[in-house]
Amino acid sequence: MANRRPPVEREPAPPASVPLIWTVDGPDAVELDPSERERRRREFGAWLDSLVIPVQLLVTARRIGTPSGGEADAGAGLRERLGQDRLRHLAESLGRHPAYERRVHLVVSAPDSGARAAAEAAADRLRHAGMGVEACAPDRLPSVAAGTIESPRHLRAGAAWVTSVRVTRLPGRPVEPGWLWELVGLAAEQDVSLYVRPRPASSAQRQLRRAERAVRTARLAGAELGAAGDPRLEAGASAIRVLRRRLAGDEVRAFECGLTVTLTAATAAEAGQLADLLVARVRGLLGEARPATFEQFQARRDTLALGQPPAGPLRLVDTEALSTCWPWVDAGRPPGAGALLGRHRRTGALCQLDLFDVRRRANANCGIVAASGGGKSYLAGLLVLEDLSRGIASVIVDPEGEHEELCRATGGTYVNLGGSQTAALNAFDGGDPEEVIVTVTQVVSAMCGGLGPLEQARVEVGAREALARSADGPPTLADLNRILSERWPDERVPALLDRWTQGGAGRLFARRSTLTTPGELTGIGLRDCPAEWLPGATLIVAAWLWDLVRRDPQPRHIVLDEAGLLLEHAPLRGLLAQLARRIRKYAGSLVFVTQNVGDLLGSTTGEILAGNAGTLLLGSHHGHDADRLQAALSLSDAQRDAIEDCGRGEFLLVGADERTPIVVQAPPLHHLLLEAHQRRRR
Numbered sequence: 001m002a003n004r005r006p007p008v009e010r011e012p013a014p015p016a017s018v019p020l021i022w023t024v025d026g027p028d029a030v031e032l033d034p035s036e037r038e039r040r041r042r043e044f045g046a047w048l049d050s051l052v053i054p055v056q057l058l059v060t061a062r063r064i065g066t067p068s069g070g071e072a073d074a075g076a077g078l079r080e081r082l083g084q085d086r087l088r089h090l091a092e093s094l095g096r097h098p099a100y101e102r103r104v105h106l107v108v109s110a111p112d113s114g115a116r117a118a119a120e121a122a123a124d125r126l127r128h129a130g131m132g133v134e135a136c137a138p139d140r141l142p143s144v145a146a147g148t149i150e151s152p153r154h155l156r157a158g159a160a161w162v163t164s165v166r167v168t169r170l171p172g173r174p175v176e177p178g179w180l181w182e183l184v185g186l187a188a189e190q191d192v193s194l195y196v197r198p199r200p201a202s203s204a205q206r207q208l209r210r211a212e213r214a215v216r217t218a219r220l221a222g223a224e225l226g227a228a229g230d231p232r233l234e235a236g237a238s239a240i241r242v243l244r245r246r247l248a249g250d251e252v253r254a255f256e257c258g259l260t261v262t263l264t265a266a267t268a269a270e271a272g273q274l275a276d277l278l279v280a281r282v283r284g285l286l287g288e289a290r291p292a293t294f295e296q297f298q299a300r301r302d303t304l305a306l307g308q309p310p311a312g313p314l315r316l317v318d319t320e321a322l323s324t325c326w327p328w329v330d331a332g333r334p335p336g337a338g339a340l341l342g343r344h345r346r347t348g349a350l351c352q353l354d355l356f357d358v359r360r361r362a363n364a365n366c367g368i369v370a371a372s373g374g375g376k377s378y379l380a381g382l383l384v385l386e387d388l389s390r391g392i393a394s395v396i397v398d399p400e401g402e403h404e405e406l407c408r409a410t411g412g413t414y415v416n417l418g419g420s421q422t423a424a425l426n427a428f429d430g431g432d433p434e435e436v437i438v439t440v441t442q443v444v445s446a447m448c449g450g451l452g453p454l455e456q457a458r459v460e461v462g463a464r465e466a467l468a469r470s471a472d473g474p475p476t477l478a479d480l481n482r483i484l485s486e487r488w489p490d491e492r493v494p495a496l497l498d499r500w501t502q503g504g505a506g507r508l509f510a511r512r513s514t515l516t517t518p519g520e521l522t523g524i525g526l527r528d529c530p531a532e533w534l535p536g537a538t539l540i541v542a543a544w545l546w547d548l549v550r551r552d553p554q555p556r557h558i559v560l561d562e563a564g565l566l567l568e569h570a571p572l573r574g575l576l577a578q579l580a581r582r583i584r585k586y587a588g589s590l591v592f593v594t595q596n597v598g599d600l601l602g603s604t605t606g607e608i609l610a611g612n613a614g615t616l617l618l619g620s621h622h623g624h625d626a627d628r629l630q631a632a633l634s635l636s637d638a639q640r641d642a643i644e645d646c647g648r649g650e651f652l653l654v655g656a657d658e659r660t661p662i663v664v665q666a667p668p669l670h671h672l673l674l675e676a677h678q679r680r681r682r
């Protein structure tokens with residue numbers, strides 16, 4: 001016996017025709033709000049009902065490999081060191097908490113042109129339902145490498161141990177779409193295959209009548225033996241009755257389905273534990289599953305059957321039950337495009353945010369909202385750093401002086417308004433003269449505590465004249481004041497403007513601007529800017545930003561940290577609303593950061609900002625604020641509670657079709673830069 005070689009799996013016969021395969025991307029059902037989840041379930045049900053051919057939905061989960069590189073290099077520049085820091089962090093974090101890439105494939109065995117057309121139509125319908133559908137070559141799916149039987153419950157394939165489990169009954173009680181997470185979410189490499197074949201109602205009814213007769217016979221036999229009623233038999237009888245009624249009423253369609261899971265582990269014991277865990281999870285949902293004992297070859301082939309009917313048993317189910325098998329339950333992706341912000345709080349999957357991904361996001365704007373100390377500035381800084389590494393520029397308006405080290409260390413510039421007094425802002429800077437005149441008038445109004453209609457008219461006339469007179473570059477506020485003093489020497493405005501064209505204020509407001517076309521990273525610090533100067537200064541900055549966005553369109557973040565401080569000023573609110581609405585036209589992204597929910601939901605400008613943000617990152621909020629966010633964004637109760645529970649660095653990522661709880665984690669060198677301002681203060 002001991003010398004007998006274990007049976008070796010024969011190479012599977014090649015499929016009769018090349019199967020059609022698509023990779024399909026959809027929203028994570030677990031994170032959707034209840035009404036959206038229900039809508040998606042119905043849509044999936046309608047898609048199933050529209051099938052005229054059998055299909056296989058195959059979910060593959062593969063461990064994300066640890067990236068190589070990241071070795072410290074003493075001579076490297078900071079940019080390079082940041083890149084190495086990121087790689088090392090990724091490798092270490094993936095080593096400690098493995099993450100899995102999960103992909104859903106639609107596989108159709110299409111032997112003739114009719115079946116191919118039906119398969120293409122099925123893929124198209126998914127596309128129209130807003131799913132990301134891309135053709136996938138068969139060799140990108142796992143293949144059945146030959147394995148050997150080592151025990152009734154395991155196969156050995158190379159260094160790995162493989163075990164399969166068949167789900168023989170879908171969950172028995174009403175379950176939410178997303179229950180498949182119980183299977184797919186196991187921390188293991190696996191293939192989950194859901195084979196679905198539409199079945200004509202008449203033949204389904206015949207099968208159900210036969211099943212009903214079998215139940216009756218079993219009941220009679222039990223009664224003759226004096227046994228008490230078997231609850232499983234009764235549950236089965238009731239399910240058959242319901243299904244027959246629904247089919248008769250044409251409410252649903254009938255399908256045959258087979259659900260098989262193949263798990264891969266490093267040892268036989270681990271494979272056994274995974275299989276037991278899976279069976280227990282399905283039973284926990286009142287479904288039924290069993291290890292594929294003595295049929296491991298067959299069960300594994302069934303998961304990789306590439307659209308062929310499985311050899312394992314098929315169950316009769318209706319649209320209602322099948323549509324809960326929504327297979328998109330985790331957006332685990334290997335590191336690729338997008339800013340790596342941290343991990344998914346529930347699944348541990350890597351969390352990447354690509355604000356410029358036009359397929360997934362309505363626009364590249366983003367709101368970061370959390371209580372003070374919740375980690376907003378840190379998160380905004382990490383987003384900027386990450387995107388910088390893929391060549392996306394940023395301008396950060398920094399009211400609290402928290403981003404200076406970040407900007408300087410990465411080779412960017414930092415303009416500290418009101419600080420060293422080398423910085424200057426010129427209201428006359430800008431392309432379009434009519435817009436310049438509007439900005440100048442608003443700035444003068446902010447400096448003079450408002451302008452009457454006559455004063456406003458005079459400032460406009462003066463500004464126009466200053467523009468006309470200046471031959472060499474734009475004029476300044478000092479030029480305007482000279483004109484106003486000449487023309488209307490005894491008026492209030494020139495007298496008041498004297499203050500703003502001399503001394504410290506004059507150095508900031510009455511000189512040629514030091515804000516030039518920015519490089520990759522520019523910070524504008526307002527911390528040292530006296531409160532009185534802020535309205536004028538922020539107005540000029542906002543006008544400059546708006547001009548920059550239009551003059552030099554490119555993917556670029558305009559980050560407004562503590563935007564609430566800026567929203568206090570009426571003319572500025574107008575500019576921000578305009579920026580929020582129109583920046584997408586110029587490929588840019590407005591990232592506004594605030595601690596007040598009221599800044600988003602309580603005012604017209606706030607609502608424009610929120611309404612034009614393709615993405616929101618919500619940190620901790622309590623009581624009334626959490627209620628307001630829940631109502632405005634249709635969050636589920638669990639998501640509302642998650643917001644209340646958010647600690648520092650924890651956020652709920654809210655996009656068009658996603659609600660992802662994340663924990664922000666930065667690589668060590670990134671972290672040092674992001675909290676450098678704290679060390680400066682200590």
Ligand SMILES: Nc1ncnc2c1ncn2[C@@H]1O[C@H](COP(=O)(O)OP(=O)(O)O)[C@@H](O)[C@H]1O
Binds near residue numbers: 370376377378649666
């Ligand atoms: N994800 C995080 N990991 C580690 N430290 C963090 C994280 N988020 C924030 N911090 C630290 O917590 C403190 C408060 O964060 P900060 O971003 O300034 O909060 P906010 O801008 O919301 O007021 C800072 O010292 C920051 O460095």
Ligand SMILES: [Mg+2]
Binds near residue numbers: 400561
């Ligand atoms: Mg902050």
